[in-house]
Amino acid sequence: MEMPAPDPKILERKPHLLARLRTVLPEDALIHDISETRAYECDALTAYRCPPMVAVLPASTQEVSDVLRICHEEGVPVVPRGSGTSLAGGALPTEDSVILGVARMNDVLETDYDNRIIRVQTGRTNLSVSGAVEERDFFYAPDPSSQLACAIAGNIAMNSGGAHCLKYGVTTNNLLGVTMVMMDGTVVEIGGAHLDAGGLDLLGVICGSEGQLGVVTEATLRILRKPEGARPVLIGFDDNAVAGECVSDIIKSGILPVAIEFMDRLCIEACENFAHAGYPKCEALLIVEVEGSEAEIDSQLGKIIEIAKRHNPVELRESGSAEESAKIWLGRKSAFGAMGQLNDYMCLDGTIPVSELSMVLRRIGELSKEYGLPVGNVFHAGDGNMHPLILFDANKPGDLEKCEAFGADILRLCVDAGGCLTGEHGVGIEKRDLMLHQYNPQDLEAQMAVKDVFDPQWLLNPAKVFPLGSSAPRRSA
Amino acid sequence: MTPESETELAQIVAGLNGPVCIIGGGTRGAAGSAPALDMSRLTGIHLYEPGALTLVAAAGTSLAEVDAALDAEGQRLAFEPMDHRVLLGTRGAPTIGGVVAANISGPRRVQAGACRDFLLGVRFVDGNGTVIKNGGRVMKNVTGYDLVKLMAGSWGTLGVLSEVSLKVLPKPEAIQTLAIAVPDAARAVGLMSDALGSPFEVSGAAYDPERGQVFARIEGFADSVSYRADRLSELLARWGDITRPEAPDLWSDIRDVRGFADRAGDVWRISCRPSDAPGLAQKAGADALLFDWGGGLIWALMSEGSDLRARLGGFDGHATLVRSNQATRAQLGMFHPQPAPLAAIQQALRTRFDPQGRFNPGLMG
Numbered sequence: 001m002e003m004p005a006p007d008p009k010i011l012e013r014k015p016h017l018l019a020r021l022r023t024v025l026p027e028d029a030l031i032h033d034i035s036e037t038r039a040y041e042c043d044a045l046t047a048y049r050c051p052p053m054v055a056v057l058p059a060s061t062q063e064v065s066d067v068l069r070i071c072h073e074e075g076v077p078v079v080p081r082g083s084g085t086s087l088a089g090g091a092l093p094t095e096d097s098v099i100l101g102v103a104r105m106n107d108v109l110e111t112d113y114d115n116r117i118i119r120v121q122t123g124r125t126n127l128s129v130s131g132a133v134e135e136r137d138f139f140y141a142p143d144p145s146s147q148l149a150c151a152i153a154g155n156i157a158m159n160s161g162g163a164h165c166l167k168y169g170v171t172t173n174n175l176l177g178v179t180m181v182m183m184d185g186t187v188v189e190i191g192g193a194h195l196d197a198g199g200l201d202l203l204g205v206i207c208g209s210e211g212q213l214g215v216v217t218e219a220t221l222r223i224l225r226k227p228e229g230a231r232p233v234l235i236g237f238d239d240n241a242v243a244g245e246c247v248s249d250i251i252k253s254g255i256l257p258v259a260i261e262f263m264d265r266l267c268i269e270a271c272e273n274f275a276h277a278g279y280p281k282c283e284a285l286l287i288v289e290v291e292g293s294e295a296e297i298d299s300q301l302g303k304i305i306e307i308a309k310r311h312n313p314v315e316l317r318e319s320g321s322a323e324e325s326a327k328i329w330l331g332r333k334s335a336f337g338a339m340g341q342l343n344d345y346m347c348l349d350g351t352i353p354v355s356e357l358s359m360v361l362r363r364i365g366e367l368s369k370e371y372g373l374p375v376g377n378v379f380h381a382g383d384g385n386m387h388p389l390i391l392f393d394a395n396k397p398g399d400l401e402k403c404e405a406f407g408a409d410i411l412r413l414c415v416d417a418g419g420c421l422t423g424e425h426g427v428g429i430e431k432r433d434l435m436l437h438q439y440n441p442q443d444l445e446a447q448m449a450v451k452d453v454f455d456p457q458w459l460l461n462p463a464k465v466f467p468l469g470s471s472a473p474r475r476s477a
Numbered sequence: 478m479t480p481e482s483e484t485e486l487a488q489i490v491a492g493l494n495g496p497v498c499i500i501g502g503g504t505r506g507a508a509g510s511a512p513a514l515d516m517s518r519l520t521g522i523h524l525y526e527p528g529a530l531t532l533v534a535a536a537g538t539s540l541a542e543v544d545a546a547l548d549a550e551g552q553r554l555a556f557e558p559m560d561h562r563v564l565l566g567t568r569g570a571p572t573i574g575g576v577v578a579a580n581i582s583g584p585r586r587v588q589a590g591a592c593r594d595f596l597l598g599v600r601f602v603d604g605n606g607t608v609i610k611n612g613g614r615v616m617k618n619v620t621g622y623d624l625v626k627l628m629a630g631s632w633g634t635l636g637v638l639s640e641v642s643l644k645v646l647p648k649p650e651a652i653q654t655l656a657i658a659v660p661d662a663a664r665a666v667g668l669m670s671d672a673l674g675s676p677f678e679v680s681g682a683a684y685d686p687e688r689g690q691v692f693a694r695i696e697g698f699a700d701s702v703s704y705r706a707d708r709l710s711e712l713l714a715r716w717g718d719i720t721r722p723e724a725p726d727l728w729s730d731i732r733d734v735r736g737f738a739d740r741a742g743d744v745w746r747i748s749c750r751p752s753d754a755p756g757l758a759q760k761a762g763a764d765a766l767l768f769d770w771g772g773g774l775i776w777a778l779m780s781e782g783s784d785l786r787a788r789l790g791g792f793d794g795h796a797t798l799v800r801s802n803q804a805t806r807a808q809l810g811m812f813h814p815q816p817a818p819l820a821a822i823q824q825a826l827r828t829r830f831d832p833q834g835r836f837n838p839g840l841m842g
Contacts, residue, residue: 114670115751138674159619170617172626173594188818193750195586195773198795199815199841200635200823201593204626208619225676248528254551254647254698293708296701303698351615354529383616384529423617431620438620439610446609447622449829453822465621 001048001089001429004463004475006096010076014053017074017098021056024066029104031055040081040099044146045089045430047400052079052093059104061179061187061217068215069185071098077462078183080211082154083125085146087347088428090158090210094462102153105217108132117176117193119220122153126160129221138223141168144424145336156216159208161424166382167258167291168224170424172207177220180206180213183455193220205450210426211461213454227291230258233301234328235308236282236315240264241358243284246311247381248354250288253307255300260382261287261332264361267339267376267389268331274338277331280315286381287332335378336389342374343391346403350414351423352384360417364388364410371406373399385423386414412437427465435467444470479515483535483600483608483639486519490637491606496838499633501537501575504560504567506800507632507811509839516574519639522546524614530645531597531614536574536638543573547645555646556592557583563733564744565800574638580630583732584681584694587673587770589646593629598642601628603635604831614642627826633837635830649696653706654727657691658717659684662755665691666772668716670751673771675712677705683731684768691716694728734767737778743801745785747775749794760788784809812841 014032021030031037032054041049053076058064071078077097084091093099105121106128112118113136120129126147129140143162144150150160156178161170168174177191190206191197206213237243247260263271263285272279279285286308290300301318308316319325331338339345352360361377368375379386388410392403411421411431415438421431435444444466451458451474458475478497480486497514519537526532527550534543540558547553558581561567575581577599582591589595598612611624628635659665665684672679672693681694693713695705710719730736737744742764749757751772758766763777779785782805786796795813798806815823820842827834827841 112752113674114667116670116674137676159623161617161619165617169590169594170619172623173590182818186818188822189816190819192793194748194794195770196580196582196591196630196748198748198813199819200826201580201626201630202819202822204593204629205623207626208623225674228676251530252528252550252647254650256646292701293704295704296698299698299700351617353526353531353615355526380617385615385617418613419615420613420618420620422620423615424619426619427621435621438613442607443610444621446603446607446611446624446830450622450624450627450826453825453829 002468003050003094004468006094010096011053013074017076018054020070020074021054021067024070025056025058025063029057029059040093040101043084043086043089043091045087045092045428048089048092048429050093050095052097052099053095055099055101057101057104061181064100064181064215064217065185065187067098067100068181068183072184072459075457075459077459079461080153080157080215082123082151082157083149085150086154086158086426086428088422088426088430090154090426090428090464092429097462100215102151102217109218112193113138115193116223117220118223119218120152122156122216122219123151126150126152126155133223137226139226140221140223141174142171152219153216156207156219157209157211158426161385163259163261163380166260166380167256172204174222175203175207175219176222178203178206178216179218181215181217183214183457183460191220210428210465212451212465213460228293229297230289230291231297231301231319231325232287232289232328233304233319234315234317235286235288235313236280237284237311238282238314240284240361242311243286244354244357246286246308249307250304251382253303255290255303257288257382258291259287259289260380262377262379262381263332263335264377266374267335267378270338270342270376271331271335274341275331275334277327279331282314287328332378339376339389339391344394345389345391346407348386348388348390348407348410349422349425350386350411350419352386352414352417352419354381354384356417360413363413367406367409371402373403373406384419408434429464432465433467441470448474478513479518481518483519486637486639487602487606487608489514490602490604490835493835496835498837499637501572501578502539502569504562504565504569504571505575505579506561506565506567507579507840509837511838514637516572516637517570523640527552531642532645533614533640533642534573535640536572538573539570540573540576541570551648552645553648554595554643555585555589556595557585557732558592559583559732563735563738573641577629577641578631578633578638584683584728584769587682587773588678588680593626595644596625596629596641597644599625599628599638600640601636601638604833604835608639609636612642616644632840634827634841637836651697651699651702653695653702654722655693655706655710655713656720656722657693657713658689659691660689662686662758662768664716665768666751666754668713669771672709672713675709677709679709681728682771684772685736686766687736692727692731731767731769734776736767737765737776740765740778743779743781743783743805744799745777745779746797746799747777747794749773749775749792753792757789757792761785762788781805786813815842
């Protein structure tokens, strides 16, 4: 992965920068020794590593503002970081950058059940937002699978989703307001506890901008009352295409399940061997979960089972209890671990129109044979968000490169099928160079124009999102 | 100027030598005095997949055509866009592009989300006449910056929409409304907070002070609606007497603020923190009020020329002047002034997308 060469002039001025940062931060918030900056050399895309010049851990919006103002004046790039769980390299530093971690800012600032909002500092983890409102049976809906560790800051940067977004939407649909620090240190307030922010929808464009427009330090989030209950049904099929048709028929019937998860044969077998969830041997498996009271769940599952039966399933297992639900979910939830037992893997994140499911799965199968690398498919079928897992051997020379080429082919396939490169992980560095497959230069120019407005010198999270060739004139300006 | 294709639209914009007003159906009352760029002939549903809950249409397609296509498959636009013709006395056929450009959402916004939450993709022409696409037709898409949201509610100030892609949802089998008698706004908002904070998926919560009633709506499969209506009635019984009115137009009347339609005065729309609503309503000194979104949206009928924003002072939210004479609109402005740093960002974005200031001059600051 190509990254821009570090600016030697910035590296030379490191002592000067440190001296200035010391005037605004306590010593323990300033990390500059190589033995310690190495902790920030990568995120969850571990194939790429580069220790930053400095890492800072501010404890307040004011400290974030001070740091950004100084870096802006010194012309030093800044890479914002939540918990570092990005699978796309969204928090990968450059050698001449300052990593700005928000991990120390994790307070709940306001909990307001009457207005159904919570205001938090963005270093707080996703799951602990729900944890803070659990006592009154409320929750924060977006649930990325890294939710135990990932920070709200990163969720906002990547517009994170999760398994339950078919019903509840992704981060952008649950974010009402932010406090954001611009690269020059200016602090802006956008939106609040009201439902629609005034003026242009700046909140909408900041969410998902991968930390390139500003550093969000506080967020007002919608919280929802928990449903009375939830239960899944497991449905097995002997044909991927039929499973796809079943998904489409469920959606058309008017039922809005909270999740529809899909696994193919390789994943089913891997999960079964790993977790012994009692999955059937078949080509495709759906887990469909609905919410409500016991009677409502019975009624909805009844309708789903009726639809499924029209498609000749090889297995139909309705959960009747919390234990049975847990067992059905056990395999799915251990999918990544199970695949990791087989080999190293790369997880992709393209989205396709649900109607193209069988074509895309067939083509992925063909590509798998051509590349000689196995691939398992597990994904959120209701919204077409695929997670193909390509198995490879990191210790075998050339395998990573082969895997990356295979992955790029799959993502191009998703785009050609009418979908997109990334449904919830973000572009980061990982998919940066594929952007021109989805967008033409004018489309990218319009996106880069937004960056020009928020960060005219292109100092925030450099070399992400846009192909280096496309952003070069701006980055060197 | 009446383009019939996106290519023609791009050519027209590239050849402009003065400002234009972008007009869909012309029903939303935002048109200024510049020559019209009439979008009503850029029409057609390009794609509709009921099984994927996706519809793609040219921006000038009438809302009626979109609704009819969805209705035939038992689906709908869940964000329930208001029909401004009722309140403004405008004519013409609202277009899907107009709905998106103005981010028009109705009572179901509290539960389902706003228009912008259902917008999956856009194609538009910027001020230079360049065609730009963003987003697409799939429900989860974080590829690059989300200009889709930025275009929703930009009132044409960044570009002319040529195509929009929307997520649609199934129509419910049954609808049930509870009406609860309450004496004042404070109790009404408290009640609505209880309803919206319940697990019963309330899809509308409005308060009409003149009728002295709160309305709470539940939608879904018949057996589920009946169950939830019963449970919600139990939960809300402490607030007042509950009835179940059979009024088919109740929610479209709330959506369209029909109660203010034939009454003189300016109409304002206040977006606020719901619990602030009773206090703000008191400060407004309005002739009539209607509370939607559990109190998060206040419609205020004011005597002509009243500066509502001055009366409200600073608050968490904003006030839009929806109906007035030209002089009041010129004096007070349709949109709430933004704080200086945000106004600067907004202006800079506009200059980037429309460097020569062709689109809807005077609108949105």
